[in-house]
Each structure stands twice: as structure tokens, then as C-alpha cells.
Amino acid sequence: MKYPKLRELKEAVRALIKGPYTTNFPYKPHTPYERFRGRPYFYEKDCIGCTACAQVCPAGAIQFEDKMINGKATRKFKISLDICIFCGQCQANCLTGKGIMLSQEFDLATTGKREDLKEEVEKELIICDCCQEIIAPLDQYLWVAERLGPLVFSNASLMLFYLRLPGLAMSDIPSSKSGEEFLRQDRIKILCPRCRREASLKS
Ligand code: SF4
Ligand code: SF4
Incomplete structure (x- = not known):
């Protein structure tokens, strides 16, 4: 027969004095x-x-x-x-x-x-106002815009989004995209990165 180790004896004595480690859950509520x-x-x-x-x-x-x-x-x-x-x-x-x-x-x-x-x-x-692809959640856009502060005006889509919130920018500019072509007014829309690139290069 092996003798119990000192550490186990210490635990046993502690449990005798302090009571068991386990709780009476579910008979009594347990607070983690x-x-x-x-x-x-x-x-x-x-x-x-x-x-x-x-x-x-x-x-x-x-x-x-x-x-x-x-x-x-x-x-x-x-x-x-x-x-x-x-x-x-x-x-x-x-x-x-x-x-x-x-x-x-x-x-x-x-x-x-x-x-x-x-x-x-x-x-x-x-x-995206042009291709209708998802850009980001509205709350995430807002979160980013708030952190950027005045720098928001360095990004056309973010700036338009920010201005549309209090109704300072039109949101119903008709799409002029026909086929693969972008016209100049497409640049003042909230665009996904692909449409933004194409609108900037081709319009
Ligand atoms: S990361 Fe997943 S598994 Fe881990 S706590 Fe959150 S929901 Fe549960
Ligand atoms: S904000 Fe937090 S909870 Fe919400 S989707 Fe992102 S990681 Fe998940």
C-alpha cells in the first residue's frame, strides 16, 4: 500500500476544516x-x-x-x-x-x-449604388467614420455616407451605368472598391 503524498494530506486536512470544494447545485444556486x-x-x-x-x-x-x-x-x-x-x-x-x-x-x-x-x-x-454588391455593415461604416473624424472627407464613399445621414447629400441620383460604362455623376455615389476604381478611371 502506498502512503498518501504530503500534498494530498494537506488537501484532505483543508477540506475537513473548510468543507468540500463542491457545491450543492442544483439544489442550491451556484455562484461561479x-x-x-x-x-x-x-x-x-x-x-x-x-x-x-x-x-x-x-x-x-x-x-x-x-x-x-x-x-x-x-x-x-x-x-x-x-x-x-x-x-x-x-x-x-x-x-x-x-x-x-x-x-x-x-x-x-x-x-x-x-x-x-x-x-x-x-x-x-x-x-454599392452601382453594382448593388455588399460593401459593409452600416454600423461598421459609422464606426470607422467616427474614428476618422475630418479624415472621412478623404474617402468619397465614406464622405457621402456621412453626409447622407443628416440628409446633406442626395441618395437617389439615378444610376448612369450602362453596361461597363461609368459616367461622371457615378463618382458621387457610395461605391464598392471595384466600382470606385472603374468610375475614377473610366468616367
Ligand atoms: S468563440 Fe465561439 S465557442 Fe468560443 S465562446 Fe465565442 S461563440 Fe462560444
Ligand atoms: S462587432 Fe463584435 S460581436 Fe459584432 S460582429 Fe464584430 S466581432 Fe462580432
């Missing part, structure tokens, strides 16, 4: 430690729709899909809590630092459907 990583929550107001969280999620628990319905483009995020491993990478890599944050919630067991363990967030997208 301060840095415990539990259920992640999206915070729509602080999320700019950049998709960084979805790209770093090792479990693939965050999915997103871009949709265009009646000329309005949206990006829908879906987080599947049933496959989330609570690693915290989404929070650590969130561009704003507050768009997705882990809580201390750990008791997610349910007898319901897996769909009950999904959460969705939707963000509006900006599309």
Missing part, C-alpha cells in the same frame, strides 16, 4: 468565480456586424448570412449555444470589445428544442 466563462450574449447596440467573432470561433458556433430582400441588404448572425465551448475568443477579438460578451450563466440544459439555444442578431448592410 469572477472570471468564469459562461454563455455569450450579443449586444446589438455595440455590435457593428464586422464578423470577426464568427471568423475566430473555433467551434463554428457563430454563423452569419447576408441577404438582399427588396433592395434592402441585411446580415443575420446566429449563435448556437449548444455547440459553444465558452472559450471567450469571440469576446477577445470583438472589434468594439462590447459586441459580444460572455456572462456567468452556465446552466443551459433544456428539454426543449435545440432552436431554443440559438440567438440571432441582424445588421443592416450598405450596398
Whole structure:
């Protein structure tokens, strides 16, 4: 028979004095430690729709899909809590630092459907005035514009976006793009990088 090591004896004595390490959950509520990583929550107001969280999620628990319905483009995020491993990478890599944050919630067991363990967030997208390709989420554009300050006026698309917010720039200039041709007025539109390049070179 092997004698217990000193370290184990110390633990045993400590447990006798302090009581067991385990808690009485689920008979009594359990309060996790301060840095415990539990259920992640999206915070729509602080999320700019950049998709960084979805790209770093090792479990693939965050999915997103871009949709265009009646000329309005949206990006829908879906987080599947049933496959989330609570690693915290989404929070650590969130561009704003507050768009997705882990809580201390750990008791997610349910007898319901897996769909009950999904959460969705939707963000509006900006599309190119000419080719209708998606450029970026509206909130991300705004986030970038706010950080650039006066430098926003060095980028035509950003400047127009910023001026359109309070209605200082027209948003309904008819597209003059015919086939592959761009006309001069196409340059005063919100354009994707490809259309901006072509409009600058060809108009
Ligand atoms: S905590 Fe980890 S697994 Fe869960 S959503 Fe965030 S990155 Fe993905
Ligand atoms: S802002 Fe944060 S939560 Fe929102 S998509 Fe980007 S990384 Fe994800």
C-alpha cells in the first residue's frame, strides 16, 4: 500500500476544516468565480456586424448570412449555444470589445428544442449604388467614420455616407451605368472598391 503524498494530506486536512470544494447545485444556486466563462450574449447596440467573432470561433458556433430582400441588404448572425465551448475568443477579438460578451450563466440544459439555444442578431448592410454588391455593415461604416473624424472627407464613399445621414447629400441620383460604362455623376455615389476604381478611371 502506498502512503498518501504530503500534498494530498494537506488537501484532505483543508477540506475537513473548510468543507468540500463542491457545491450543492442544483439544489442550491451556484455562484461561479469572477472570471468564469459562461454563455455569450450579443449586444446589438455595440455590435457593428464586422464578423470577426464568427471568423475566430473555433467551434463554428457563430454563423452569419447576408441577404438582399427588396433592395434592402441585411446580415443575420446566429449563435448556437449548444455547440459553444465558452472559450471567450469571440469576446477577445470583438472589434468594439462590447459586441459580444460572455456572462456567468452556465446552466443551459433544456428539454426543449435545440432552436431554443440559438440567438440571432441582424445588421443592416450598405450596398454599392452601382453594382448593388455588399460593401459593409452600416454600423461598421459609422464606426470607422467616427474614428476618422475630418479624415472621412478623404474617402468619397465614406464622405457621402456621412453626409447622407443628416440628409446633406442626395441618395437617389439615378444610376448612369450602362453596361461597363461609368459616367461622371457615378463618382458621387457610395461605391464598392471595384466600382470606385472603374468610375475614377473610366468616367
Ligand atoms: S465562446 Fe468560443 S465557442 Fe462560444 S461563440 Fe465565442 S468563440 Fe465561439
Ligand atoms: S462587432 Fe463584435 S460581436 Fe459584432 S460582429 Fe464584430 S466581432 Fe462580432
